[in-house]
Amino acid sequence: MAVPEFFGAIERSGLSTWIRESPSLFAFYFILLLHTVGLSLVVGANMVVDLRILGVASALPLKPLKQLFGIMWVGLGINGATGVLLLIAYPTKSLTNPLFYLKLLLIAFAVVTMQRIDARVFGDARLSEASMVARGKMMAMWSLALWIGAIAAGRLLAETFKYLTYADILKGKA
Numbered sequence: 663m664a665v666p667e668f669f670g671a672i673e674r675s676g677l678s679t680w681i682r683e684s685p686s687l688f689a690f691y692f693i694l695l696l697h698t699v700g701l702s703l704v705v706g707a708n709m710v711v712d713l714r715i716l717g718v719a720s721a722l723p724l725k726p727l728k729q730l731f732g733i734m735w736v737g738l739g740i741n742g743a744t745g746v747l748l749l750i751a752y753p754t755k756s757l758t759n760p761l762f763y764l765k766l767l768l769i770a771f772a773v774v775t776m777q778r779i780d781a782r783v784f785g786d787a788r789l790s791e792a793s794m795v796a797r798g799k800m801m802a803m804w805s806l807a808l809w810i811g812a813i814a815a816g817r818l819l820a821e822t823f824k825y826l827t828y829a830d831i832l833k834g835k836a
Contacts, residue, residue: 665754665758665825665828665831667828669753669754669757669758669828670754670827670828670829670832672750672753673752673753673754673827673828673829675750677747677750678750678751678753681693681747681748681750681751682751682752690751693744693747693748693751694744694748696740696744697740697741697744697745697748699737699740700736700737700738700739700740700741700744701737701741701813702737703733703734703736703737703740704733704734704735704737704738704741705737705809705813706737707730707731707733707734707737708734708772708776708805708806708809709806709809710727710730711727711730711731711779711802712779712802712803712805712806713802713806714727715779715783715794715795715798715799715801715802716799716802716803716806717795723791724783724791724794724795725784725787725791725794727784728780728784731776731780731784734776738773752826752827753828754825754826754827754828754830754831755819755823755825755826755827756819756823758823758824758825759819759822759823759824761815761818761819761822762815762819764811764815765812765815765816765819768808768809768811768812768815769808769812771804771808772805772808772809772812775801775804775805775808776805778801779798779801779802779805782797782798782801783797783798783801
């Protein structure tokens with residue numbers, strides 16, 4: 663597979679170099695920490711809603727959980743911003759790994775599912791708890807599976823890359 667030189671150009675940029683190589687506390691590891699915080703917000707809040715729809719903590723009323731969707735969107739926003747920065751730091755590592763594309767696909771489906779749960783389960787305030795659960799059960803199962811898959815794919819990215827940087831390709835490292 664031919665790897666575009668454009669990846670090397672990104673890696674040679676000042677921002678990419680700073681994220682990867684800076685000793686600053688606000689460089690790579692801080693961005694990674696914020697990515698984890700965003701992940702915990704979006705996936706944690708999703709899991710609370712999904713598990714409640716599936717019957718966990720059934721004494722907890724479902725309708726007030728609609729407020730968690732704001733937290734989910736904040737977490738997704740944090741993850742989007744930090745994800746772009748992490749991609750700028752290591753474009754070759756990510757963009758040459760099929761798991762990266764699987765992760766993005768799973769996230770896209772999970773976000774669509776999140777929106778559908780918000781609209782179909784929480785969109786009509788007149789629905790009873792039982793109706794909300796009935797409308798959301800299958801989507802909640804899919805949501806859990808999609809987020810778990812996205813997390814697994816993201817975690818595996820750190821272990822399954824072929825090239826860390828474009829310079830590794832030029833040096834003949836695989």
